[in-house]
Amino acid sequence: MANISGKYCIVGIGETVVGKRPDATTNSLHLEAIKACLDDAAIKNSQVYGLLTNQPLNDSHRSYAVKLAHMAGINPLFATDLALGGATPIAMVQHAVMAINAGMATTVVCVHARKRSTADPTPGHPIRRGDEHWEEPWGHFAAAGGHAFAASRHMYEFGTRSEDLAEIAISTRKHASLNKNATMRKPITLEDHQTSRMIVAPLRLLDCSLESDGGGAVLVTSAERARDFPKKPVAILGMGQHHPHFSLLDAPTLTTLGGKKSSEMAYKMSGLGPKDMNFAQIYDCFTITSLITLEDYGFCKKGEGKDFVKNGRITIGGQLPLNTHGGLLSQAHLEGQLHITEAVKQLRGNEVEPERQVANAQVGIVSGHGGSLAMHATLILGAL
Amino acid sequence: MSKDERGRPTRRGEPYMDEPEAKPFWAACREHKLTAQRCSSCKKIFGFPPQAFCPHCLATEYEWVALSGKGTVYSQIAYHRSWHPTYQDKIPYNVSLVDLQEGGRLVTNIVGCAPEEVKIGMPVEVVFEDFPDYTLPKFRPVK
Numbered sequence: 001m002a003n004i005s006g007k008y009c010i011v012g013i014g015e016t017v018v019g020k021r022p023d024a025t026t027n028s029l030h031l032e033a034i035k036a037c038l039d040d041a042a043i044k045n046s047q048v049y050g051l052l053t054n055q056p057l058n059d060s061h062r063s064y065a066v067k068l069a070h071m072a073g074i075n076p077l078f079a080t081d082l083a084l085g086g087a088t089p090i091a092m093v094q095h096a097v098m099a100i101n102a103g104m105a106t107t108v109v110c111v112h113a114r115k116r117s118t119a120d121p122t123p124g125h126p127i128r129r130g131d132e133h134w135e136e137p138w139g140h141f142a143a144a145g146g147h148a149f150a151a152s153r154h155m156y157e158f159g160t161r162s163e164d165l166a167e168i169a170i171s172t173r174k175h176a177s178l179n180k181n182a183t184m185r186k187p188i189t190l191e192d193h194q195t196s197r198m199i200v201a202p203l204r205l206l207d208c209s210l211e212s213d214g215g216g217a218v219l220v221t222s223a224e225r226a227r228d229f230p231k232k233p234v235a236i237l238g239m240g241q242h243h244p245h246f247s248l249l250d251a252p253t254l255t256t257l258g259g260k261k262s263s264e265m266a267y268k269m270s271g272l273g274p275k276d277m278n279f280a281q282i283y284d285c286f287t288i289t290s291l292i293t294l295e296d297y298g299f300c301k302k303g304e305g306k307d308f309v310k311n312g313r314i315t316i317g318g319q320l321p322l323n324t325h326g327g328l329l330s331q332a333h334l335e336g337q338l339h340i341t342e343a344v345k346q347l348r349g350n351e352v353e354p355e356r357q358v359a360n361a362q363v364g365i366v367s368g369h370g371g372s373l374a375m376h377a378t379l380i381l382g383a384l
Numbered sequence: 385m386s387k388d389e390r391g392r393p394t395r396r397g398e399p400y401m402d403e404p405e406a407k408p409f410w411a412a413c414r415e416h417k418l419t420a421q422r423c424s425s426c427k428k429i430f431g432f433p434p435q436a437f438c439p440h441c442l443a444t445e446y447e448w449v450a451l452s453g454k455g456t457v458y459s460q461i462a463y464h465r466s467w468h469p470t471y472q473d474k475i476p477y478n479v480s481l482v483d484l485q486e487g488g489r490l491v492t493n494i495v496g497c498a499p500e501e502v503k504i505g506m507p508v509e510v511v512f513e514d515f516p517d518y519t520l521p522k523f524r525p526v527k
């Protein structure tokens with residue numbers, strides 16, 4: 001199999017204003033993200049041949065991708081909805097690469113938007129999580145619960161403490177404070193974290209991500225075509241996925257997740273390793289998710305995440321800046337779509353506030369994580 | 385359908401008694417028996433939710449067997465926020481993942497002790513809580 005590392009690029013990105021968007025709809029946020037992305041790439045909708053998206057949580061139906069393509073004036077030769085929860089935005093980029101590599105499209109837009117902070121009265125059928133009828137009768141309703149199970153077990157196996165998880169929340173908030181398009185910008189302290197109200201023990205409010213309105217999109221094309229676009233292309237160097245279980249009921253472990261095999265695959269494709277990464281945009285639906293993923297990605301040994309995240313290592317200026325945009329914890333929760341656009345901005349250089357630009361950013365890793373800690377996808381991106 | 389403050393449907397919070405593969409499980413719970421599917425070919429316990437084919441070897445033949453009801457807490461949490469009106473006066477309450485001795489895992493509650501007394505690795509045994517339309521398996525610490 002020919003290695004496709006570096007042969008496909010992201011040549012356009014779009015981000016909407018995030019936070020509370022009461023006047024927007026789920027549909028309008030998707031369109032806003034697509035338009036921003038096509039403007040950034042200086043390409044017309046008629047020049048886009050593929051569209052990938054994720055079904056809205058409030059409106060599951062047959063092919064949202066095809067509906068959206070036609071709403072956006074795109075007549076797609078390739079389109080589908082992907083459904084991997086928070087691993088979907090990364091999986092979309094991977095599928096775009098595969099479709100272009102297979103000759104089914106030349107340019108593919110990958111778009112994801114959510115309206116979870118304010119109500120969307122647009123009619124629709126809500127999507128199911130799956131297997132909730134084997135969880136809810138015992139009072140387990142929330143993603144916070146699933147991730148609290150992982151945190152509780154990680155604490156039991158490795159002695160991780162709530163104060164260690166706080167390091168991630170504090171650093172991420174610092175990055176959000178430097179990002180004009182972030183929802184929560186007031187810096188927080190260890191005391192703020194430790195006194196924030198318990199949601200599902202051992203996770204406190206400041207271990208939990210936001211519920212947001214907003215969207216993002218990226219445009220993928222081949223490295224040859226990338227030269228025709230105005231912005232500096234960002235190459236897709238490595239890709240991986242792994243989905244080691246579906247529900248909490250069949251998870252072999254909750255302290256090592258799909259990130260281990262997914263990152264191994266991405267490292268192998270790219271010929272790079274953890275030490276080569278200048279930054280990491282690691283899915284952070286909860287602080288524990290990032291801690292486990294940092295271990296699974298080989299930045300430290302299993303169980304040593306609690307020490308790795310200390311002493312400024314994960315803050316801009318440190319060894320491995322983590323979630324330089326403020327992440328799902330403090331910027332906005334759009335299932336990690338903005339982890340990808342932020343990685344592209346860091347690698348382009350000169351696109352983020354100077355205080356949060358990672359110096360000499362050449363290579364970065366991005367993770368997606370979905371479901372009951374079940375789905376995982378990895379991208380390694382590099383400046384060309 | 386009732387909706388929450390953001391217009392999303394309220395969670396159901398009850399088991400689906402008419403899920404075809406799971407009907408024998410819920411019927412046995414009604415008689416205070418904990419059961420699981422055991423594969424006739426590889427002899428392994430299927431796990432939950434019940435399904436038509438063995439998840440280990442894809443065999444189609446299985447039997448419902450009575451379990452010992454003994455298990456171990458794999459992980460435990462305490463909900464301090466209610467996501468459903470029926471839990472408003474129960475917080476904080478425990479939810480645990482219990483690995484059953486013969487195989488398989490359930491999301492369940494540890495009862496008979498305070499949430500802070502539930503520990504990972506704790507041996508537990510099944511008890512049943514009857515509701516008007518169904519019976520739920522829950523667990524208590526082994527004395």
Ligand SMILES: [Zn+2]
Pocket residue numbers: 423424425426427428438439440441442443
């Ligand atoms: Zn079998």
